[in-house]
Amino acid sequence: xxxxxxxxxxxxxxxxxxxxxxxxxxxxxxxxxxxxxxxxxxxxxxxxxxxxxxxxxxxxxxxxxxxxxxxxxxxxxxxxxxxxxxxxxxxxxxxxxxxxxxxxxxxxxxxxxxxxxxxxxxxxxxxxxxxxxxxxxxxxxxxxxxxxxxxxxxxxxxxxxxxxxxxxxxxxxxxxxxxxxxxxxxxxxxx
Numbered sequence: 001x002x003x004x005x006x007x008x009x010x011x012x013x014x015x016x017x018x019x020x021x022x023x024x025x026x027x028x029x030x031x032x033x034x035x036x037x038x039x040x041x042x043x044x045x046x047x048x049x050x051x052x053x054x055x056x057x058x059x060x061x062x063x064x065x066x067x068x069x070x071x072x073x074x075x076x077x078x079x080x081x082x083x084x085x086x087x088x089x090x091x092x093x094x095x096x097x098x099x100x101x102x103x104x105x106x107x108x109x110x111x112x113x114x115x116x117x118x119x120x121x122x123x124x125x126x127x128x129x130x131x132x133x134x135x136x137x138x139x140x141x142x143x144x145x146x147x148x149x150x151x152x153x154x155x156x157x158x159x160x161x162x163x164x165x166x167x168x169x170x171x172x173x174x175x176x177x178x179x180x181x182x183x184x185x186x187x188x189x190x191x
Contacts, residue, residue, distance in 0.1 A: 002062070005092035010058065012037040015095050018059055022052040037095040043107050045099070047134070050113040053086055059093060061086035064114035067121060069128045073154045079103040080130055084110070106131030109138075127152040 015037035016030035026045035110117035
């Protein structure tokens, strides 16, 4: 049975130091941000680091609580930042580990170590298009399979991939001409 710790067994600086030693040459940098340990590693750290974070006696990160990504389109060769958030209930610890990837590059899946990675990785794949190598069922989870594009990428059009056709097709009253969409919006705002 898991017995939660009431106080943290390590400080955020000690967590950064411990992850640095576990990551070895894959470690890039670490810091404490608003009281949380944040560590950046190279993509080759995975999947060994997943297992190390879970089984290390000082950290014991039993939970992968979230995976997300950030798109930095102007940062050539490092356009995507993947962010994993880990939690240890038995040690009352929290850490955020990041990796930068080039557009089109993939990273190893965490599904062999953390069951929660199954749906979290599918969500990141669906919204950003990042490939998780070794994932048992990497397909869209939020959007239809035939959906084009990945809507959380910065180059994705705010209006949707087929705008203004979508606006015209979804017009309940049949009053919008796709070429006149914005002028109709302007007229409505003036009224």
